[in-house]
Amino acid sequence: MRKPELEFHEPPADWQKTNGDAERGIWEQILAADPLSGDSTLLQRYEPGADTIASGVIVHDYWEEVIILSGELTDVTLGKTFTPGMYACRPPGMPHGPYRSGGGCSMLVIVRPESEPSM
Template identity: 40%
Template structure:
């Protein structure tokens, strides 16, 4: 992780933005954007997915209003620790039929089942931190949650 002083968050992408219009945010799925904050593996290139073997990554994630993911409605699992707190807006867990808003917090261990989700009518802005389980485990950070 790199030491950084306070900076302002860039404006979030407008609806239907192109990758060029959204920069420095990058798309991780239809209507889902990430802004990289910090990483222990120099992962700030906007590729939409990231593979790492160890370390951690922090992003701000923006989900446009009413976006649902994953599109196939499957429950989500991954092999990394995920820590999430909602800053603005919220989402609905479609499995639990539970809605969450600003201040909602989750700490998920590897292989914990969660989702699928739908962002609220005002979208969802959240802080997400991912930490690999341990050295040598392959982590793909895709659409995390919103």
């Protein structure tokens, strides 16, 4: 199965909190997803003052691409703040974060599970 075929439309208005109480103030809206592979495209929103500091450094077992659409996001470990138009491409196992956003931000996130190389 693949992500569904979707022409331009208003995404559903249902935003969900991410990762429980440790990341209070962080929301996501799934735009398209393949439930079998885990391949997904979503919007992620940090409310002003939201952070992931309590969760520590983040490491995934999937590819993640992120572009900041609005606001600002600070990587606490790097001591750097990222702004609209900045892009990240993270392979499985790449450490990043934790993050905080003083004024809030919104991002487009693409998640793609690592697949076995084809021969």
